[in-house]
Amino acid sequence: MAKSALLKSSLAKKYWMALTGLFLCLFLVGHLAGNLQLIFGDASAFNEYALFMTTNPAVKVLSYVTYISILFHAIDGIVLTIQNKKARPIGYAKNNAAANSSFSSRNMAVLGTLLLVFIVTHMVNFWAKMHFTQMPLQTIEVKMEGQKPLIVYKTVQEQYIPVEAVDRGQVELKGTKFYQFGTDLKVADGYKDLHKITIEFFKDPSYGIFYTIGYVLAMIVLGFHLSHGFASAFQSLGINNPRYNGVVKGIGYLFAYLVPALFAIIPLYIYFIK
Structure with missing residues:
Protein backbone atom coordinates (compact mmCIF):
# COMPACT_ATOMS: atom_id res chain seq x y z
CA MET A 1 0.00 0.00 0.00
CA ALA A 2 2.82 2.37 0.98
CA LYS A 3 4.69 1.42 -2.17
CA SER A 4 1.64 2.19 -4.32
CA ALA A 5 1.23 5.55 -2.62
CA LEU A 6 4.90 6.33 -3.20
CA LEU A 7 4.67 5.57 -6.90
CA LYS A 8 1.59 7.80 -7.18
CA SER A 9 3.17 10.71 -5.31
CA SER A 10 4.37 13.86 -7.06
CA LEU A 11 7.82 13.39 -5.52
CA ALA A 12 8.20 9.92 -6.99
CA LYS A 13 7.07 11.17 -10.38
CA LYS A 14 9.68 13.93 -10.25
CA TYR A 15 12.39 11.38 -9.44
CA TRP A 16 11.40 9.18 -12.36
CA MET A 17 11.07 12.21 -14.61
CA ALA A 18 14.62 13.23 -13.74
CA LEU A 19 16.10 9.74 -14.12
CA THR A 20 14.45 9.03 -17.46
CA GLY A 21 15.40 12.50 -18.67
CA LEU A 22 19.08 12.02 -17.82
CA PHE A 23 19.05 8.56 -19.43
CA LEU A 24 17.61 10.08 -22.60
CA CYS A 25 20.40 12.67 -22.53
CA LEU A 26 22.89 9.78 -22.68
CA PHE A 27 20.91 8.29 -25.55
CA LEU A 28 21.13 11.60 -27.43
CA VAL A 29 24.92 11.57 -27.17
CA GLY A 30 25.16 8.02 -28.54
CA HIS A 31 22.63 8.70 -31.29
CA LEU A 32 24.47 11.87 -32.28
CA ALA A 33 27.81 10.03 -32.50
CA GLY A 34 26.27 7.54 -34.92
CA ASN A 35 24.45 10.15 -37.00
CA LEU A 36 27.56 12.30 -37.42
CA GLN A 37 28.89 9.55 -39.67
CA LEU A 38 26.53 10.99 -42.28
CA ILE A 39 29.00 13.89 -42.40
CA PHE A 40 32.36 12.44 -41.38
CA GLY A 41 31.94 8.80 -42.43
CA ASP A 42 30.90 6.93 -45.54
CA ALA A 43 27.88 4.82 -46.46
CA SER A 44 29.49 1.62 -45.20
CA ALA A 45 30.32 3.10 -41.80
CA PHE A 46 26.81 4.49 -41.29
CA ASN A 47 25.11 1.30 -42.46
CA GLU A 48 27.35 -0.81 -40.22
CA TYR A 49 26.35 1.44 -37.33
CA ALA A 50 22.65 1.04 -38.24
CA LEU A 51 22.99 -2.74 -38.48
CA PHE A 52 24.79 -2.89 -35.12
CA MET A 53 22.11 -0.77 -33.47
CA THR A 54 19.33 -3.05 -34.73
CA THR A 55 20.92 -6.48 -34.23
CA ASN A 56 23.24 -6.37 -31.22
CA PRO A 57 21.44 -8.03 -28.25
CA ALA A 58 22.76 -5.56 -25.66
CA VAL A 59 21.79 -2.60 -27.82
CA LYS A 60 18.33 -4.10 -28.34
CA VAL A 61 17.83 -4.19 -24.58
CA LEU A 62 18.96 -0.57 -24.29
CA SER A 63 16.64 0.32 -27.17
CA TYR A 64 13.62 -1.07 -25.34
CA VAL A 65 14.72 0.78 -22.21
CA THR A 66 14.89 3.95 -24.33
CA TYR A 67 11.39 3.43 -25.78
CA ILE A 68 9.96 2.85 -22.31
CA SER A 69 11.84 5.88 -20.97
CA ILE A 70 10.43 8.11 -23.71
CA LEU A 71 6.86 6.95 -23.01
CA PHE A 72 7.28 7.19 -19.25
CA HIS A 73 8.95 10.61 -19.50
CA ALA A 74 6.13 11.90 -21.70
CA ILE A 75 3.30 10.46 -19.61
CA ASP A 76 4.95 11.50 -16.36
CA GLY A 77 5.38 15.02 -17.67
CA ILE A 78 1.71 15.26 -18.63
CA VAL A 79 0.59 13.95 -15.23
CA LEU A 80 2.87 16.35 -13.35
CA THR A 81 1.60 19.28 -15.42
CA ILE A 82 -2.02 18.37 -14.63
CA GLN A 83 -1.20 17.98 -10.92
CA ASN A 84 0.52 21.36 -10.84
CA LYS A 85 -2.48 22.97 -12.52
CA LYS A 86 -4.86 21.39 -9.99
CA ALA A 87 -2.66 22.51 -7.12
CA ARG A 88 -3.18 26.13 -8.20
CA PRO A 89 -6.66 26.23 -9.76
CA ILE A 90 -6.95 30.00 -9.26
CA GLY A 91 -4.21 32.14 -10.74
CA TYR A 92 -2.47 34.79 -8.70
CA ALA A 93 -3.96 38.24 -8.93
CA LYS A 94 -0.63 39.56 -10.10
CA ASN A 95 1.54 37.10 -11.88
CA ASN A 96 4.60 38.21 -13.81
CA ALA A 97 5.67 34.75 -15.00
CA ALA A 98 8.31 36.06 -17.38
CA ALA A 99 10.11 37.75 -14.51
CA ASN A 100 9.97 34.73 -12.20
CA SER A 101 10.81 31.88 -14.59
CA SER A 102 12.32 31.16 -17.99
CA PHE A 103 10.37 30.54 -21.18
CA SER A 104 11.51 26.89 -21.14
CA SER A 105 10.38 26.21 -17.58
CA ARG A 106 6.93 27.72 -18.24
CA ASN A 107 6.42 25.69 -21.43
CA MET A 108 8.03 22.32 -20.71
CA ALA A 109 4.77 20.46 -21.37
CA VAL A 110 4.28 22.14 -24.76
CA LEU A 111 7.92 21.64 -25.73
CA GLY A 112 7.75 18.00 -24.65
CA THR A 113 4.59 17.40 -26.66
CA LEU A 114 6.18 18.86 -29.79
CA LEU A 115 9.21 16.63 -29.25
CA LEU A 116 6.99 13.57 -28.86
CA VAL A 117 5.32 14.35 -32.20
CA PHE A 118 8.77 14.72 -33.77
CA ILE A 119 9.98 11.42 -32.30
CA VAL A 120 6.96 9.55 -33.65
CA THR A 121 7.34 10.98 -37.17
CA HIS A 122 11.12 10.45 -37.05
CA MET A 123 10.66 6.78 -36.12
CA VAL A 124 8.07 6.28 -38.88
CA ASN A 125 10.43 7.73 -41.49
CA PHE A 126 13.59 5.89 -40.44
CA TRP A 127 13.25 3.35 -37.60
CA ALA A 128 10.13 1.68 -39.02
CA LYS A 129 11.64 1.48 -42.50
CA MET A 130 14.80 -0.09 -41.11
CA HIS A 131 12.85 -2.73 -39.20
CA PHE A 132 9.76 -3.50 -41.24
CA THR A 133 10.23 -2.63 -44.92
CA GLN A 134 12.15 -4.11 -47.82
CA MET A 135 14.98 -1.62 -48.03
CA PRO A 136 17.58 -1.57 -50.80
CA LEU A 137 20.90 -3.18 -49.94
CA GLN A 138 24.06 -1.15 -50.02
CA THR A 139 25.89 -1.76 -53.29
CA ILE A 140 29.52 -1.29 -54.23
CA GLU A 141 30.60 -0.88 -57.84
CA VAL A 142 33.20 -3.44 -58.94
CA LYS A 143 34.88 -3.12 -62.32
CA MET A 144 37.39 -5.39 -64.01
CA GLU A 145 40.74 -3.72 -64.68
CA GLY A 146 42.92 -6.13 -66.62
CA GLN A 147 43.26 -9.33 -64.66
CA LYS A 148 42.23 -7.83 -61.31
CA PRO A 149 38.78 -6.72 -60.26
CA LEU A 150 38.86 -3.32 -58.57
CA ILE A 151 36.29 -2.52 -55.90
CA VAL A 152 35.59 1.19 -56.16
CA TYR A 153 34.12 2.74 -53.03
CA LYS A 154 32.48 6.13 -53.05
CA THR A 155 35.14 7.27 -50.60
CA VAL A 156 37.98 6.61 -53.05
CA GLN A 157 39.12 3.53 -51.18
CA GLU A 158 40.57 0.72 -53.30
CA GLN A 159 40.79 -2.94 -52.50
CA TYR A 160 41.74 -5.84 -54.74
CA ILE A 161 40.25 -9.31 -54.45
CA PRO A 162 41.79 -12.57 -55.74
CA VAL A 163 41.30 -13.42 -59.42
CA GLU A 164 40.76 -17.07 -58.48
CA ALA A 165 37.69 -16.13 -56.48
CA VAL A 166 36.30 -14.20 -59.42
CA ASP A 167 36.91 -17.18 -61.70
CA ARG A 168 34.61 -19.21 -59.48
CA GLY A 169 31.92 -16.57 -59.98
CA GLN A 170 31.78 -15.72 -56.30
CA VAL A 171 33.97 -13.57 -54.07
CA GLU A 172 34.09 -13.65 -50.28
CA LEU A 173 35.00 -10.37 -48.58
CA LYS A 174 34.39 -9.52 -44.94
CA GLY A 175 32.07 -12.48 -44.69
CA THR A 176 29.87 -11.20 -47.49
CA LYS A 177 29.15 -12.89 -50.79
CA PHE A 178 29.84 -11.00 -53.99
CA TYR A 179 28.38 -12.24 -57.26
CA GLN A 180 29.75 -11.77 -60.75
CA PHE A 181 27.61 -10.46 -63.58
CA GLY A 182 29.28 -10.51 -66.99
CA THR A 183 32.62 -8.76 -67.10
CA ASP A 184 31.88 -6.62 -64.03
CA LEU A 185 30.76 -7.46 -60.52
CA LYS A 186 27.58 -6.15 -59.00
CA VAL A 187 27.95 -6.23 -55.26
CA ALA A 188 25.31 -6.30 -52.55
CA ASP A 189 27.10 -6.38 -49.23
CA GLY A 190 24.11 -7.32 -47.09
CA TYR A 191 23.67 -4.03 -45.26
CA LYS A 192 20.31 -2.31 -45.45
CA ASP A 193 21.13 0.99 -47.10
CA LEU A 194 19.76 3.36 -44.46
CA HIS A 195 22.40 5.83 -45.62
CA LYS A 196 20.75 6.04 -49.04
CA ILE A 197 17.27 6.33 -47.52
CA THR A 198 18.41 9.19 -45.25
CA ILE A 199 20.19 11.12 -47.99
CA SER A 206 9.90 18.45 -53.65
CA TYR A 207 9.86 18.10 -49.88
CA GLY A 208 13.50 17.91 -48.79
CA ILE A 209 13.66 21.57 -47.81
CA PHE A 210 10.54 21.20 -45.64
CA TYR A 211 11.93 18.06 -43.98
CA SER A 227 18.03 24.12 -21.26
CA ASN A 240 21.49 20.88 -5.23
CA ASN A 241 24.37 22.80 -3.71
CA PRO A 242 25.30 26.48 -4.16
CA ARG A 243 28.94 25.51 -4.66
CA TYR A 244 28.34 23.60 -7.88
CA ASN A 245 24.86 24.64 -9.03
CA GLY A 246 26.49 27.13 -11.38
CA VAL A 247 28.66 24.40 -12.88
CA VAL A 248 25.66 22.11 -13.40
CA LYS A 249 23.72 24.91 -15.08
CA GLY A 250 26.72 25.76 -17.26
CA ILE A 251 27.10 22.14 -18.38
CA GLY A 252 23.34 21.98 -18.92
CA TYR A 253 23.29 25.03 -21.17
CA LEU A 254 26.33 23.78 -23.12
CA PHE A 255 24.66 20.40 -23.59
CA ALA A 256 21.31 21.99 -24.46
CA TYR A 257 22.76 24.12 -27.23
CA LEU A 258 25.64 22.02 -28.55
CA VAL A 259 23.89 18.65 -28.98
CA PRO A 260 20.78 19.96 -30.81
CA ALA A 261 23.00 22.24 -32.94
CA LEU A 262 25.12 19.28 -34.07
CA PHE A 263 21.97 17.29 -34.84
CA ALA A 264 20.60 20.23 -36.86
CA ILE A 265 23.81 20.56 -38.88
CA ILE A 266 23.37 17.04 -40.31
CA PRO A 267 20.23 17.66 -42.48
CA LEU A 268 21.54 21.11 -43.44
CA TYR A 269 24.78 19.54 -44.62
CA ILE A 270 22.93 16.82 -46.55
CA TYR A 271 20.52 19.22 -48.25
CA PHE A 272 22.90 22.05 -49.13
CA ILE A 273 26.33 20.40 -49.44
CA LYS A 274 26.31 16.64 -49.85
Missing part, protein backbone atom coordinates in the same frame (compact mmCIF):
# COMPACT_ATOMS: atom_id res chain seq x y z
CA GLU A 200 17.25 10.78 -50.38
CA PHE A 201 14.83 11.86 -47.64
CA PHE A 202 16.52 15.20 -47.01
CA LYS A 203 17.48 15.78 -50.65
CA ASP A 204 14.00 15.08 -51.98
CA PRO A 205 13.47 17.71 -54.73
CA THR A 212 15.17 19.90 -43.32
CA ILE A 213 13.46 22.97 -41.87
CA GLY A 214 11.18 20.78 -39.76
CA TYR A 215 14.13 18.86 -38.36
CA VAL A 216 16.01 22.06 -37.50
CA LEU A 217 12.94 23.52 -35.80
CA ALA A 218 12.57 20.31 -33.79
CA MET A 219 16.18 20.67 -32.64
CA ILE A 220 15.48 24.25 -31.53
CA VAL A 221 12.56 22.91 -29.48
CA LEU A 222 14.87 20.22 -28.07
CA GLY A 223 17.39 22.91 -27.09
CA PHE A 224 14.76 24.86 -25.13
CA HIS A 225 13.53 21.66 -23.49
CA LEU A 226 17.04 20.63 -22.43
CA HIS A 228 15.63 23.76 -18.35
CA GLY A 229 15.32 19.99 -18.06
CA PHE A 230 19.02 19.15 -17.63
CA ALA A 231 19.60 21.32 -14.54
CA SER A 232 16.14 20.71 -13.06
CA ALA A 233 16.77 16.94 -13.20
CA PHE A 234 19.66 17.32 -10.76
CA GLN A 235 17.52 19.49 -8.48
CA SER A 236 14.72 16.91 -8.54
CA LEU A 237 17.21 14.25 -7.45
CA GLY A 238 18.33 16.42 -4.55
CA ILE A 239 21.73 17.21 -6.06
